[in-house]
Amino acid sequence: MLKEGITAPNFTAKDEKGETVRLKDLRGQKIVLYFYPKDDTPGCTKEACSFRDAFSDFKKRGIRILGVSLDSEASHQKFTAKYNLPFTLLADTDHSIADAYGVYGEKKFMGRSYMGVKRMTFLIDEKGKIKKVFEKVKPEEHAREILEAF
Secondary structure, rough: OOOOOOOOOOOOEEEOOOOOEEEEHHOEEEEEEEOOOOOOOOHHHHHHHHHHHHHHHHHOEEEEEEEEOOOOOOHHHHHHHHOOOOEEEOOOOOHHHHHOOEEEEEEEEEEEEEEEEOOOEEEEEEOOEEEEEOOOOOOHHHHHHHHHHH
């Protein structure tokens, strides 16, 4: 598990538009790096829409939102279009980003175990350091909680 105060692991990924995003290129910006299990599922949609609804507050404060799941660029395009999401979604199809941040692992749902992405969020400051880690995320309240933390 990554701790607050350490440098956030660098990564390179494609966004929903097929453009390359590198964390190191975002130095000087405040970043919300939120991991979620799957596009267009109930909890993930609530979480994404809470970020969408508070997007102007994030933008005013100069905070960039990056959502990460194992879904493809095409899946992210559909999810973005369906819910009018104004922020970046990253395709981590090989779970390399999730591995680097320690959020990929065994999950349990309705008595069965499987491998997947845990819903977690990392706040990264302008110097590239992890400012805060949210391990327990309530999808509908998360955007407000993050704004208060930043």
